[in-house]
Amino acid sequence: xxxxxxxxEKIGQLIVVRTTGYIFDHQIRxxxxxxxxxxxxxxxxxxxxxxxxxxxxxxxxIADRTQQLQSWAKTPLLIAADIEEGVGQRFSxxxxxxxxxxxxxxxxxxxxLAREYARKMGEITAREALAMGIxxxxxxxxxxxxxxxxxxxxxxxxxxxxxxxxxLATAFIEGCQCYPVLTTAKHFPGHGDTATDSHLHxxxxxxxxxxxxxxxxIPFQRSIEHNVDSIMTAHLLVKxxxxxxxxxxxxxxxxxxxxxxLNFSGLIVTDALIMGGVAKYASxxxxxxxxxxxxxxxxxxxENPEVAVSSIEQAVKDGILxxxxxxxxLARITQAKSKLSFSEADLRQISSEGDRKTVxxxxxxxxxxxxxMPIIKxxxxxxxxxxxxxxxxDFLHRQVPAITIPESYGxxxxxxxxxxxxxxxxxxxxxxxQAFIRGNPFLGNGGLTESAKAFYxxxxxxxxxxxxxxYGSPYILEWFLPRLKKNTPWVFSYGQMPQxxxxxxxxxxxxxxxxxxxxxxxx
Numbered sequence: 001x002x003x004x005x006x007x008x009e010k011i012g013q014l015i016v017v018r019t020t021g022y023i024f025d026h027q028i029r030x031x032x033x034x035x036x037x038x039x040x041x042x043x044x045x046x047x048x049x050x051x052x053x054x055x056x057x058x059x060x061x062i063a064d065r066t067q068q069l070q071s072w073a074k075t076p077l078l079i080a081a082d083i084e085e086g087v088g089q090r091f092s093x094x095x096x097x098x099x100x101x102x103x104x105x106x107x108x109x110x111x112x113l114a115r116e117y118a119r120k121m122g123e124i125t126a127r128e129a130l131a132m133g134i135x136x137x138x139x140x141x142x143x144x145x146x147x148x149x150x151x152x153x154x155x156x157x158x159x160x161x162x163x164x165x166x167x168l169a170t171a172f173i174e175g176c177q178c179y180p181v182l183t184t185a186k187h188f189p190g191h192g193d194t195a196t197d198s199h200l201h202x203x204x205x206x207x208x209x210x211x212x213x214x215x216x217x218i219p220f221q222r223s224i225e226h227n228v229d230s231i232m233t234a235h236l237l238v239k240x241x242x243x244x245x246x247x248x249x250x251x252x253x254x255x256x257x258x259x260x261x262l263n264f265s266g267l268i269v270t271d272a273l274i275m276g277g278v279a280k281y282a283s284x285x286x287x288x289x290x291x292x293x294x295x296x297x298x299x300x301x302x303e304n305p306e307v308a309v310s311s312i313e314q315a316v317k318d319g320i321l322x323x324x325x326x327x328x329x330l331a332r333i334t335q336a337k338s339k340l341s342f343s344e345a346d347l348r349q350i351s352s353e354g355d356r357k358t359v360x361x362x363x364x365x366x367x368x369x370x371x372x373m374p375i376i377k378x379x380x381x382x383x384x385x386x387x388x389x390x391x392x393x394d395f396l397h398r399q400v401p402a403i404t405i406p407e408s409y410g411x412x413x414x415x416x417x418x419x420x421x422x423x424x425x426x427x428x429x430x431x432x433x434q435a436f437i438r439g440n441p442f443l444g445n446g447g448l449t450e451s452a453k454a455f456y457x458x459x460x461x462x463x464x465x466x467x468x469x470x471y472g473s474p475y476i477l478e479w480f481l482p483r484l485k486k487n488t489p490w491v492f493s494y495g496q497m498p499q500x501x502x503x504x505x506x507x508x509x510x511x512x513x514x515x516x517x518x519x520x521x522x523x
Contacts, residue, residue: 005048009074010326011312012048013333014292016078016269018301021057021065021091029056033274033301044072047309050298050333051078051136059093059132063345066133076342078182078298078333080136084156086121086359087128088351088497092394094128095355097121098495099438100141101474102366103168104159105494111164115171117362118158122175122183124355131349135181135340138232140172142185142219143192148475152197153187154439154447155473155494160192162215166222173226180341185223186232187271189241189253190216198235198277202246205238212238221262229336230267231258233296235277245294246278249287254295267332272301279303285311292321297329356499363493363500367507368477371489374510375467378410381430385415388437388447395436395496402469402498405505406432421455430466432508433459435480436496438472447473457483469504471496 005013020027020034028034035043043049052069054062066079081090088096103121107114122140129137144165145157158168169185176183187198189212196203207216220231233248241257242250248270258264270291273279278287288299288308302308315321383406387393396402396415403413411432418437435456437447448456459465460483468490470477477492484490491507493500505511 007316007323007326008309008313009048010323010330011309012305013050013075014298014312014326014329015047015049015302015305015308016051016053016080016298016300017043017049017305018272019052019054019069021054021062023061023065023068041072043305044069044077045074047305048074049077049305050075051080053080053082053138053301054134055081055090057091059087059091059128059347059350062091062132062134063347067345070133070342076337076340078136078337079134080138081129081134082138083125083129083134084139084141086125087132087134091132093351094132095124095351095359096495096497096499097125097359098363098366098493098497098500099155099472100158100168101145101155102362102494104161104164105366105368105474106362107159107164107168111167115167117358118168118171119175120358121362122172123178124175124358126176126179126181128350130179130181130341131346133345135342136184136230137176137181138184138186140169140183140185141187142166142169142223143187143190144215144219145192146215147193147195149195150192151195151439152199153191153194154475156439157192162218166219169219170222170226173223173228177227180339182229182267182336182339184230184232184269185220185228187234187236188220188231188258189234189236189238189247190220191234191236192216194236198271198275200276202277202280203236205236206240207238208240212241217262224262224264228266229339230269230298231264232300233268233270235271235275245290246281248273248278248296249281249290249294251294259295265332267297267336268295269298270296270300273299274301274303284308288312289315289320292325292329297332359499360503363495363503367491367493367503369489369491369507371467371484372487373489373508375409375432375489375508376430378430378466381406381409381411381432381466383407383411383413384431384433385413386418386421386433386435386437387415388418390415390417393436395498395501400498401502401505402434405502405509406434409509418449418452421452429464431459431462431464432467432469433465434469434471435476436471437476438496447476448479453479456480460484467508469493469508471500471504
């Protein structure tokens, strides 16, 4: 089948587009990035696209959606998802793990146990992905997050120690390899020591090649040794390696360093080409051509796949690219697809009791707390819940533990966006503060805005603050702790999902079920 493809159809195999996990067009939430069903079907059939990346929907919807997409495709599809924190991070109903950095807390006391949890995390993620028809796991994060102000990698990384990151990332890969799915180490050559979000702008890295070899490159080299299937590029300007081109468009970084020096023979996939870190560099057609010239095999989320295909086709006709260069990438893609299973979905493989127990153990062992427990009961208390974006918090609804448990102890819930906080109303009532704060793409900061810091500093002066729960980033916890009054009870969890909320609230209110897992028995 591959041998009979036209040039245009070969090029199509090098492109992966984003689509919604929902079945109907009226459910599309990101129309700038997600085509309508007729448009997507046309692209798959006429352009012979190589794959899709999914976001949104429940497990059962995704199982239907992946079958639908495969039925439209001329060539079997790579179906990818950013599921660094388990399938449940993106698709409701599946297992949702805390961010990878939670494992670094366990690893600091028991590396072998942390490695086993990372392996289980990979195994469960791969099994559940495959059960829904997803065959390309865009994980693990292999960046070393040695910059606390990193707005986009942050707690998505396994930590700030390159050897520990390498240990845990490769354990995750080993777990995934129990199933016929593809794995991805990202973001090469290392996005950890940056303070700029590449979704918005182009970060600049000034480290020497020697420094990169000592820190940033270690997890990628180890991942290659463990047969990772693909490596995703970073939209970074690494001046000591290429002073002109972002890494995604750099021949010296993708071909000379990754292919030749690190001996990587798998798929090189770009990070999303609609991201500001690369999209502002040149026209969308030029970006597509330059990524292939640099050594990329797969172009992820070009702004318009028709423009990308036509631009590459024209570049071949003009002698800028050779057809043999297209064939090289096509051969790698074909080889990768040969490893995969395209069997029907099986939802019985999703979110077992054992999977949830594994998540509970990781959450419990990585949780920290202090002060005098339990928090006092209240008759007219306030449960002040602060989130970064009210329109984007899948972890919160009316019946989650962060709301129901405090309300059973007299703390009535008020939910606010961190960008709209006011102090006037918080006098003379007991207050429980629950802050859901972490670095995330498109925020442009590591979680705390300057206005939010001012709000929290004033709030923490009040005697009425009776307890605090921080969900997400240990860097945020470090900011809060020196500002707490003596003996104020506090709890921290890397996770933000309902399962994490239940454990933190049980600890804060001293409910007996939180003691089911004894850290001493594990660590």
